[in-house]
Amino acid sequence: MTYTYTPQKPPLAEESDTLRARIPGWGADLDPADRPSVPRERFDPTFSGAHWEYPERQPEKWPRERSVEHTQLPPVFGTTCPPKGLSGVIRKYSYAKYSEGQTAHWLLLVMADRVDTVESGMRSLLTLHPDNPITETGVLAEAKYHGIRSRLGHNRTDIKHQWMDPFIVGAPWIGAGAASYLVVKRALSRARAADV
Template identity: 50%
Template structure:
């Protein structure tokens, strides 16, 4: 059972692990392990054998299909909403965390959320400004070539402008095409 105050079973002995796992025990010397003091069993004076559980929200809460239950405490500050929330719910309900599909759906949901935030900003009094917020003007002013020498990602720096400006250019082209088609229909 998960989330109990005491460990449910004793861990395997060092000899069992050494026989089962090649190379096990290379870091047995406590001087080699910075986490050694934290690994000691401590009496935490816990007043519980199983922690008090936070009540589950009315609409439910996403959890991995590997786990039989939610953790006793979970965040509720940003509940899932909209299309990105539906994508995230589907990822958690359908795919294991060990599958690439789970993580690709979560990444896709993040992109959908970002696109929604950009669209909402266009309707606000202070829309996003991709030119100044991307740092393009600052890079031009503060020695762009000298600042790029010696960087680890030098081989793929050419794609940076495409990644920053590409979505904005595609969005502008899309708006132009839709506006032109609507004008031709009239």
């Protein structure tokens, strides 16, 4: 029976012993000594909880990029994306030359990301499974999930750069296609000239 919003007085809470007998484990944290958070509740300026003087360091398998402000790497760091190619050279230069407080540091890192995108695209063209610009850029989703209708009348900010998107996404593919066409055309014309 609910007593909310009625003039009747709700029943008093049960005694702790009654609750402990009825509910297994009830009141397990009543004793402060049993609470896991008690060491944090006590003020002890000498207590840190650390079981080490200095944490064990992750091995550095190759010279990692680090900011000029830091003398060493943190104890743990990521290793999944080692710098590679021209983008890696740009990243290493950014970390070696500029402080994190300088704009040039971040602009070089942004440029390295763009270069890495081009490098990845070129790498995919050289494999037997190149990227598919139709299915992997969301072009089909625009028609299937009402992409154009969702942009009209909703005051979305991405509409301001929407006219550039086909050029940004499509231009590299059109350029690669045109370059491939010219290379094949030149190779065929040389082959014909050699036959004559």
